[in-house]
Amino acid sequence: MKKTEVKVNINCHKCKSEVLKAVTKLQGIDQVTADAAKGILTVVGEVDPVCVITRVRKTGKDAEIISVGPPKKPDPPKPEKPDNDPPKPLPLSCPQCQYVVVSYAPDDGRICSIL
Numbered sequence: 870m871k872k873t874e875v876k877v878n879i880n881c882h883k884c885k886s887e888v889l890k891a892v893t894k895l896q897g898i899d900q901v902t903a904d905a906a907k908g909i910l911t912v913v914g915e916v917d918p919v920c921v922i923t924r925v926r927k928t929g930k931d932a933e934i935i936s937v938g939p940p941k942k943p944d945p946p947k948p949e950k951p952d953n954d955p956p957k958p959l960p961l962s963c964p965q966c967q968y969v970v971v972s973y974a975p976d977d978g979r980i981c982s983i984l
């Protein structure tokens with residue numbers, strides 16, 4: 870079990886659901902969360918980070934591994950400054966998604982069967 874953090878630009882609800890859906894298809898996923906405000910996708914489970922990246926890129930987004938490590942951090946995170954501004958609500962779609970819809974081609978999810 871490990872935690873993989875991936876940098877992904879999440880511009881709207883559609884981005885978020887597309888990315889989550891794509892990654893959830895992978896084998897060995899325990900938990901997937903997307904932080905749209907920070908643009909970070911967190912994946913917990915026995916999964917190859919490269920597969921996660923590959924899946925995210927299949928949605929037409931750029932993805933980049935931030936970190937791979939144990940699901941529980943050895944050190945507690947330092948308290949950040951209070952976040953007084955509520956996160957902006959995500960728009961339902963964005964230009965990037967419009968493009969993805971046009972170019973989207975379904976796949977059988979076997980791209981990571983190398984494992």
Ligand SMILES: [Zn+2]
Binds near residue numbers: 885
């Ligand atoms: Zn979008």
